[in-house]
Amino acid sequence: MNKRKWMIVSLLLMMVSFIPTIKAQAAGAGFTMEAVEPDNQLSDATYFDLQVAPNQSQDLTIRVTNQEDQAIKVAISPNPAFTNRNGTIEYSQHDFPKDSSAQYTISELVSQPQEVQLNPQESKDVTFNLKVPADAFQGTITGGFYAKVVDQTDGVQKQTKETTLSVKNEYALVLGLSLTEDPNQKVSPELKLNDVKPGLADDRTAVLANLQNSEPQAFGSMTVDAKIYKKGDSQVLKETKKENQEMAPNSNYDFAISWDNQPLEAGDYQLKLEANSGSKAWSFERDFTIAADEAKSINKKAVDLPERNYWWWLIILLIVILLVSTYTLGKRKGKQGSR
Incomplete structure (x- = not known):
């Protein structure tokens, strides 16, 4: 990351289950996302909170609305939930490395990322396919549909710059996705x-x-x-x-x-x-x-390490030389006096 720039990613508030709640919208993003609720929705959550069965296949539809007065292109990616280096749950990488303990990830179960072109104030439905594995899984598989504007009509990525601080603001939205086969099953974290x-x-x-x-x-x-x-x-x-x-x-x-x-x-x-x-x-x-x-x-x-000060080594060396010289000179004078 460029050390002279800060990247501000605006994500939706997360519920206790750590899934972003949606209707997805954030000031400055320029668009919203809304889950078209399927029949197997488990709760009143406005993200995809689904009870699924082994080998099940279904379409998941997201309604994307352009709030701008100009055309935009939005990239939407079904991403796994992961823990970032700050100890925060994040959804920003489609190809984030799979943990050794995970059976499956959202990236493996949902169809590939898509882009949608939207005219000013236009809404479009974008559909992804979910394929549940044949082998049963425990607990929940979580992730989110991570979306951001990738360019405007002139092909330049949507961004704002504050020249005095050299700040780049990039806004993203996340529409959560949680899959479970047995809602009554309790799994304790370890x-x-x-x-x-x-x-x-x-x-x-x-x-x-x-x-x-x-x-x-x-x-x-x-x-x-x-x-x-x-x-x-x-x-x-x-x-x-x-x-x-x-x-x-x-x-x-x-x-x-x-x-x-x-x-x-x-x-x-x-x-x-x-x-x-x-x-x-x-x-x-x-x-x-x-x-x-x-x-x-x-x-x-590393940065900001204190520079090593070698002067004291030089001082010690000079003291040692002085002591040795004094000792040697004293021995020479002693020998000459004994003569």
Whole structure:
């Protein structure tokens, strides 16, 4: 991402189930999306909240309305829900890598992304096909139809620029999609700790603890408190605590423990991580090692690291030279005096 620009993506509010509610609209987006409710709609939600059966095939229709006084083209993509690096559920990538714990993703079950051309104030229905797998699945498969304006009549992507701040505003809407085969089935989320390794977070030195929700159930309001110690030492070396973390079903993300803009140092360390969400609590301990070549490579790429000051090394060297010279000179004078 260009460090001189901020990208503001306007998404719809999410309900407790972490599915964006729609009639989808956001100030500045220039268009709206609305789900045409199918017969197998489970609830009064204005997104697609569907009870499905193995091997079922059905069409899902979205009504898209242009609110602009000029023609626009809207790209709509059926995307999986995933957990981004900030600990927030997101829907912005069609080809986001499938989690190792997931049976299926929305990208696999819904037909390909589409584009729709809309005249000023025009509405059109866009239809996608959903094909439920033959093998039954547990819990929920979640995602959303992610939509944004890709160009205007002159072929230039819709954007506004504020020259003083060099800000690029890009607006997107999400129309949620939730699939379940058994609405009465209760699935409890489960958190796992995978890899712990040194790395960069927002281009700054950090240790990354990969957290995984291995179950087909979203959850949120999670507090994560991670402490790092030098191995064998009881004093906390680094600590990062974050609240209101969210996790999509069958997803993982790297929880970053800040190194406070200091260079990583090679050595053996221990991570102690506590997480809780509602009545669920998890506790992890993991030893890990930062190799010298890893630290050097990461530090080289990091920003805002303090420049190393070599003057004190030079001062120490000069003191050592002076002491050696004084000692040598004293010995020479001693020998000459003894003569």
